[in-house]
Amino acid sequence: MAYRRAVIPALVGGLLITLLLWWAGASAQALQLRGSTSVFDVDSVNELRRWLTPWSYDPSTALPSDGSVGTGTDGGGGGTRYSELYRTAMQIRFVTLFAFFVAGALLLLRRMPPTQGRTPATLLALWAWGPVAATLAVTVSAPWLIASRGRGSYRVLPQLAGVIASSGPVAVFAGLATALLTVVVARVTAKGAVPLPRRSVPPRAARTAAGVGTAVVAVSLVVLSYQSVAAWIQTSFSGAGLLSEPGDLLRQWLLLGAWSGPSTMSFGHWLLYRAADVVLLAVVWWSLRLLPGLLTRTTAPAMVLGAVCATVLGLLASQVLHMAVDDTAAVWGPVHVFSALGTGVPAALTFGVMSGLAALATLRLAGDRDPLPSAVVPA
Structure with a gap:
């Protein structure tokens, strides 16, 4: 278009x-x-x-x-x-x-x-x-x-x-x-x-690119989001002055979730929550698998934006699954069920960008050079 x-x-x-x-x-x-x-x-x-x-x-x-705001020597003017x-x-x-x-x-x-x-x-x-x-x-x-x-x-x-x-x-x-x-x-x-x-993309190249892009997202979801690693990110960077205490900000832009071993809950319940993480990665992989064929041209901005959207979609899918197994509605009210919807978007943006670039590089290495047919003139 x-x-x-x-x-x-x-x-x-x-x-x-x-x-x-x-x-x-x-x-x-x-x-x-x-x-x-x-x-x-x-x-x-x-x-x-x-x-x-x-x-x-x-x-x-x-x-x-x-x-607490505006109280000073200038009275109400502040x-x-x-x-x-x-x-x-x-x-x-x-x-x-x-x-x-x-x-x-x-x-x-x-x-x-x-x-x-x-x-x-x-x-x-x-x-x-x-x-x-x-x-x-x-x-x-x-x-x-x-x-x-x-x-x-x-x-x-x-x-x-x-x-x-x-x-x-x-x-x-x-x-x-x-x-x-x-x-x-x-x-x-x-x-x-x-x-x-729609473009014809070699299936093997598309699957490989999707796998590489999903692996990038998994670094955040599986590695960085593990409890001990997240705690290390929170406490290892102290900063100074205006840049002190960057832990919360780093976790927000780097962590897609949070998980630990099943020691604090039953194993079945733990597996159910981990299934939501699997859903996230599955949605990302499937979206990246289809993305090159959906695009009119696999340019870097389009792949990056598509990967960001794919990561956010996976995040929303996992959060919907969490909502389905959440049992706090009776305690906090039905509105509380949706409270986590949309969290993690900064990290999805960070790793979506890297995922899109990694998937595009993999496609290029696999020989997909994205030729635009000369007979097709965009309207």
Whole structure:
């Protein structure tokens, strides 16, 4: 699909996910009303507030109300400046969310148009890209948000890790709705274009590339996420000054999960949780196996973006399986079941990029040079 055809659905998707998350943030204030606990239980209200607050444009829902922000020699003026700084952070967050989603969607629609049997793959890739765009937007706006809390120089890296982790399940749900509409618009704009056939990739090369890419993801999921290794990452890097205590931030961008031996639970329950890890790797392998044939051209940006989306999809699949075996709903409320949805996206981004590059290098070494037929002219 040519850029002039892909730009319209990409812009529509970027606008929709921005509006959905803005609307979600605007709903956070409603949870502070007295009647909210009559609809949901207290634990569910608190959990929903945690989901929505990172996208709230109103400083009163996010900044401390105990006077810890803005108290100084300038009286109430300090609080006003912190509120303005918070609004600036949210403006940056929503603008970068729009920009990141449009950029990724444009590349996905360009290299994986929803035609020739690619529609389900395009839909899933766009859905996975939604939480990634939200995570990137939260990361870019984090310095302003931390400064608006009035303690920007105190434990900067742990604060940064906490802000990045706050994207939450709401981005996953917004990403799904956005992907559906984006694909519908893309199919409309693709009408009349010369269809680009799916590429023929040697099966052995595709399987080898998928295996190499999955092995890269397994380094995070199996090796780095093991309890003792994760503890070493947490404690071995001390840093100094503003860069002190980087452990939380490193774990966030390097660990796709967390696991240990079956000593703390029954062996059957332990195997059930490990099955979720197997599902993650299986989804990644299968996605990378199909990815070269789904793309119109296996360029480095397309392979990297596709691998990132594949890793996020695997992560979401494993989290859904965890939700199915979770027995905490009766204790914390039904909303708590979805609380882990969307966690681990920073690590999925890190290892998805490396996985895509490794898979592309393997394809090239296997002789797949990605020729574009001269008779095919993109519309």
